[in-house]
Amino acid sequence: MNATTPILEIAGLxxxxxxxxxxxxxxxxxxxxxxxxxxxxxxxxxxxGKTTLISSILRLLAPNATVDAGSIRFEGDDVLAMGNTALQxxxxxxxxxxxxxxxxxxxxxxxxxxxxxxxxxxxxxxxAEKRARAVAxxxxxxxxxxxxxxxxxxxxxxxxxxxRIAIAMALLMNxxxxxxxxxxxxxxxxxxxxxxxxxxxxxxxxxxxxxxxxHNLGLIAELCDEVVVMYAGEVVERGxxxxxxxxPRHPYTRLLLACDPARIPESGGAGAALPTIKGGLPDxxxxxxxxxxxxxxxxxxxxxxxxxxxxxxxxxxxxxxxxRAGND
Amino acid sequence: xxxxxxxxxxxxxxxxxxxxxxxxxxxxGNRDPFLDAVAGISLTLxxxxxxxxxxxxxxGKTTLIRAIIGLTDIAAGRIWFxxxxxxxxxxxAFRPLRRQIGMMFxxxxxxxxxxxxxxxxxxxxxxxxxxxxxxPETRADELMDMVGLPHTLLDSYPHQxxxxxxxxxxxxxxxxLRxxxxxxxxxxxxxxxxxxxxxxxxxxRLRDALGLxxxxxxxxxxxxxxxxxRLAIMYLGRIVEExxxxxxFAAPLHPYTRALxxxxxxxxxxxxxxxxxxxxxxxxxxxxxxxxxxxxRCPAAQQRCRVEAPAMRAMSDARRVACHFPLAxxx
Numbered sequence: 001m002n003a004t005t006p007i008l009e010i011a012g013l014x015x016x017x018x019x020x021x022x023x024x025x026x027x028x029x030x031x032x033x034x035x036x037x038x039x040x041x042x043x044x045x046x047x048x049g050k051t052t053l054i055s056s057i058l059r060l061l062a063p064n065a066t067v068d069a070g071s072i073r074f075e076g077d078d079v080l081a082m083g084n085t086a087l088q089x090x091x092x093x094x095x096x097x098x099x100x101x102x103x104x105x106x107x108x109x110x111x112x113x114x115x116x117x118x119x120x121x122x123x124x125x126x127x128a129e130k131r132a133r134a135v136a137x138x139x140x141x142x143x144x145x146x147x148x149x150x151x152x153x154x155x156x157x158x159x160x161x162x163x164r165i166a167i168a169m170a171l172l173m174n175x176x177x178x179x180x181x182x183x184x185x186x187x188x189x190x191x192x193x194x195x196x197x198x199x200x201x202x203x204x205x206x207x208x209x210x211x212x213x214x215h216n217l218g219l220i221a222e223l224c225d226e227v228v229v230m231y232a233g234e235v236v237e238r239g240x241x242x243x244x245x246x247x248p249r250h251p252y253t254r255l256l257l258a259c260d261p262a263r264i265p266e267s268g269g270a271g272a273a274l275p276t277i278k279g280g281l282p283d284x285x286x287x288x289x290x291x292x293x294x295x296x297x298x299x300x301x302x303x304x305x306x307x308x309x310x311x312x313x314x315x316x317x318x319x320x321x322x323x324r325a326g327n328d
Numbered sequence: 329x330x331x332x333x334x335x336x337x338x339x340x341x342x343x344x345x346x347x348x349x350x351x352x353x354x355x356x357g358n359r360d361p362f363l364d365a366v367a368g369i370s371l372t373l374x375x376x377x378x379x380x381x382x383x384x385x386x387x388g389k390t391t392l393i394r395a396i397i398g399l400t401d402i403a404a405g406r407i408w409f410x411x412x413x414x415x416x417x418x419x420x421a422f423r424p425l426r427r428q429i430g431m432m433f434x435x436x437x438x439x440x441x442x443x444x445x446x447x448x449x450x451x452x453x454x455x456x457x458x459x460x461x462x463x464p465e466t467r468a469d470e471l472m473d474m475v476g477l478p479h480t481l482l483d484s485y486p487h488q489x490x491x492x493x494x495x496x497x498x499x500x501x502x503x504x505l506r507x508x509x510x511x512x513x514x515x516x517x518x519x520x521x522x523x524x525x526x527x528x529x530x531x532x533r534l535r536d537a538l539g540l541x542x543x544x545x546x547x548x549x550x551x552x553x554x555x556x557x558r559l560a561i562m563y564l565g566r567i568v569e570e571x572x573x574x575x576x577f578a579a580p581l582h583p584y585t586r587a588l589x590x591x592x593x594x595x596x597x598x599x600x601x602x603x604x605x606x607x608x609x610x611x612x613x614x615x616x617x618x619x620x621x622x623x624x625r626c627p628a629a630q631q632r633c634r635v636e637a638p639a640m641r642a643m644s645d646a647r648r649v650a651c652h653f654p655l656a657x658x659x
Contacts, residue, residue, distance in 0.1 A: 045520035046491070159385075160609055188384035188547060190606045193591040197605060215520065218593025222600075241597045259521040261550035263595050273532070274525035274554060280490065 005076045007177050007209045008034035008057065013070030015056055024284045026052045027233050030070070031311075034177065039203060039210040041224030041241070043217060045256070047281045048230040050213045054179050057211075058091050075176060093122055096170035100182040102162035106154040112138075112165060113150040119169055137168040141198060160191035167198065171206065179211045184219065196223060217260050221245055226317070229253045232281050232292050235311070239318035249312075249320040251297045252277075291322070299324065334408070335509055335541050336373040336396070341366055341405030343388070343395045343565075347614065363613040364403075365391040367565035370640070373509070378535065378542040380552035380573065382588070383562035386610045389545045390434070392562070393511045396543075397429050398422050410508070427457050430502030432512040436494035440486040446472075446497055447482040453504040471500040475530060492523040499530060503538070511543045516551055528555050549592050553577060561585050564613060564621040567640065571647030579656050581649040583626050620652070628653060 013030040016023040027049045034040045042050050055061045057072060059079060072079040074090060082090065099105045107115055116134035117127060125133075131150070138146035141164040154162060163183060170178055180199065184192035196219055203210060214220055220227055220241070227244040229237040229252065237250040248254045257263060258275045279296040282288060288295065290305040297304065303323055312325040319325075343366035350361065365388045373379050383389045394400040396407060398417045407414045409425060416422065433439035440449055447464075450471045454461045461467055472479050475496040486494060495515065502510050515531065516524035532555065535542060546552050552559060553573055560570040561584065569582040580586040587606040594600075608625045611617060617624050623633040632652050640650045 045522060158609055188610070189549070189591040190384060190587060191609060193593070193605050194607075196593065216593065217521075217595040221595050221597045222593050245595065245597055256522065257595065259525055260595050261521070261525075261548075261554055262592060264554065273529045276525040276529070277522035 004036075006033045006035050006073075007075060008032075008211070009071075009073040010053075010057070011071050011073075013053075013056060013072060014068040015052055015061065015065055016068055017062065018064045018066070019285065021285045025068075025233060025287060026065075026284060027056070028287075030230075030233075030235050032228050032235060032238065034209045034211055035226075037207070037209060038225045039212055039223055041220040041227045042211065042213045042230060043215065043220050043227060043256075044230035045215055047232065049233040050230060051181070052233075053230070054097070054181055054211070054213060057179065058095060058097065059087055060091075089122075092119070093173045094175060095177045095179060096173060096175035098163070098166050098170050098178065098180045098183045100185050102159050102166055102186060105166045106162055108154050111151055111153055112157075116150065116165075116169055116172060119172055122173070133172065134168070137172055138165065141165070141168045141171075141202075142194075143168070160187055160194065163187065163191075163195055164198065167195075167202070171202065174206070174208070176208050177211060178208060179213070181213045182215070183212075184216075185214075192219075199223060217245075217257065218262055229256070233284055234292055234321060236293065236322070237318075237320040239314075240316070243316070243318045247318075249314060249318070249325040250293075250322045251299050251324075252293050253320075255298075293322075334372050335375045335377075335410060336371075336543070337408040338369060338371050338396065339406045339408075341369045341392070341395060341407065342403040343391050343400055344403035364616075365565055365613060366395060367616075369405075369562075369565070369567055371560055371567065371570070373541055373543060375508075376535070376539060376541055377558065378544060378556040380556035380559045381543060381545045381562060382547065382549060382552055382559060384547055384588075384610055386564070386613065387562040388565035388613075389562050390513055391565075393431075393513060393543060393545055397431055397511060398426060423457065427459070427505050428508045430505070430507035430510040432495075432498050432502045432510065432515055434513040434517060436491065436498040437486055437489070440494060440497060442486050444485070445482065446477075446484050446486075446489070449486070449497055450482075450500045450504060453501055457505060459505060471504060474503065474534070475500045490523075491519050492526060495519065495527050496530070499527070499534070503534060503540075506538065507540070509541045509543070511545070513545045514547070515544060516546070516548060524551065531555070549588060561588065564610065564616060566621065566650065567648075568622065568651065569647075569649045570640075571643075571649075572645065575645055575647060581643060581647060581654040581656055582622075582651045583628050583655060584622050586655060587625075587627075620650075628655075 011031050013027055015027040016025045030053060044050050067080060113131060117130045120130045123130060135146045135150055138150060143149055143161060143164055184195050187195060200223060212223055224241050227241050228235055231252045237253045244253060248257060255277045277296055282292060289307060291309050294300040294304040309321050309323045311319045311321050313319050314325060342364055344362045344364050346361055347363055348361050369392060381389050391400060395402050414425060447468050450468055451464060468482055469479055477493060477496050515527055534540060544556055557573055559573045559576050560567045563584050569585045576585055577589060580589060606625050619635045620633040620638050623629040638650045638652045640648050642648050
């Protein structure tokens with residue numbers, strides 16, 4: 001491993017789930033790179049495979065899942081070949097995760113102090129030192145009076161405070177990669193803004209990359225350097241955040257951006273129709289032979305119905321899985 | 329009746345929850361055993377109008393609408409519907425009125441009984457209100473057509489529906505008895521952006537076709553900006569600002585309104601947030617701050633705000649604000 005090795009490199013990953021109806025192909029040929037010191041956003045709607053993807057990275061997939069193809073490398077190490085010890089080291093130290101629901105992420109019957117000390121079990125320091133680190137980290141994420149409050153239990157904290165604690169716990173082991181899975185979905189907008197600012201500040205101070213998963217385009221725009229757009233188990237577009245938001249090349253990315261009410265010019269409640277994406281997600285147990293988005297695509301043409309398109313490289317790290325992506 | 333245009337009028341409404349019993353309250357000294365989840369709310373809704381009620385968790389917006397439709401008892405205040413005051417909220421007297429108010433609940437899947445088919449669910453309001461159903465098959469088909477669902481879903485169960493479909497079933501149930509007012513609690517919560525437009529467009533179409541009025545409760549400012557011409561912002565059980573949506577977004581009067589708008593992330597990497605973020609969180613109703621309830625988080629709070637609660641006052645252009653130092657007035 002050297003300084004140019006990406007933190008995370010996923011190449012051609014395909015994952016399917018065995019079901020009574022046959023295999024559900026939840027991820028197909030997914031490739032993405034999280035370089036050092038970058039914030040990479042994964043954006044997509046329900047059913048796009050975001051959760052399956054992050055579960056694959058930490059090898060937390062359900063027992064009926066199989067990796068059909070592809071590789072996952074974490075700082076150069078093959079995650080799919082890791083044994084139990086290496087996996088534990090990955091999950092507990094090298095990568096950390098902040099979950100969507102701060103209400104269920106903390107253990108309700110164990111004090112915050114105990115949870116934050118326990119999570120440092122790989123650190124050989126005396127307990128007092130671990131506690132001091134935990135207190136310092138709580139202060140860093142904006143918990144008032146951390147010396148006293150650390151002995152409290154999760155139910156004594158509000159949702160926003162619990163998410164701050166979850167972030168503090170994730171950072172205690174100085175992970176190389178912080179995976180945040182919709183970390184603000186359960187929070188009100190003023191708290192969401194605070195948590196996003198906290199994540200941005202943390203990024204500035206701490207070494208490490210962030211993989212930020214969200215369906216909220218505004219948060220992705222605010223926080224991320226690079227963006228990966230997923231649809232129905234495929235990466236349909238990836239690029240620099242400005243490329244994605246200012247010059248999207250995949251029709252799905254364009255439609256998704258167009259649907260965001262925050263981007264639609266004000267109608268003053270006049271009731272102008274809001275844009276939508278017609279149709280629904282394809283059945284991942286019976287995939288069409290066409291481009292996965294063709295049935296809903298307003299620009300689909302005859303060639304879109306024959307075979308899935310390959311990723312088209314548009315230069316400067318921008319790529320889109322659309323036969324028309326290279327055209328203007 | 330002077331208020332002929334008003335479909336709904338709420339005056340100084342209070343909803344009070346008991347936090348602990350009388351004995352414990354006595355033992356704890358003179359600590360007030362009640363909290364006011366809705367603490368003096370007045371609002372009106374014209375025929376054909378859509379009113380958006382916006383607030384964060386704990387602002388009392390859901391309690392407010394539950395009180396209006398009679399699911400929660402009110403402690404004080406008066407409610408008029410269609411010019412007549414709702415006084416007797418006991419079942420027999422209230423039910424004919426209640427029939428004219430449709431309700432869309434927040435979580436569409438949880439609000440549908442998992443053991444009933446869609447057919448049974450959309451026809452349930454007729455049974456509950458003992459309304460002549462006519463031909464059940466025709467009625468069910470009509471309702472499905474109205475909300476744009478295929479008839480084949482009539483025999484499905486709620487768990488087989490997508491979020492958007494469940495939401496449409498909720499619309500069909502709310503509109504089954506042809507109400508005049510529909511109250512929608514977070515109609516787009518949990519929906520993907522590509523689907524939430526469909527639901528809002530459907531609601532707008534039905535409003536025009538059936539002459540409905542809406543009260544839409546949400547925390548989603550970008551959505552409410554597009555669906556309601558008038559807006560009320562709630563904070564800790566009170567309305568802090570009310571007026572035309574366009575004006576509230578262009579030049580908010582209350583510092584809380586400004587902070588809410590500023591907190592919405594901009595979907596543009598080159599458009600950074602401008603206004604300072606709010607610090608802290610919504611306080612507990614048990615410890616409602618003295619004076620203006622917003623003063624501990626208000627960047628513009630002054631001494632007067634700490635001791636004296638601001639009254640709601642009328643500003644220009646049909647706007648109202650409860651603030652000693654409204655923003656536009658300072659410019």
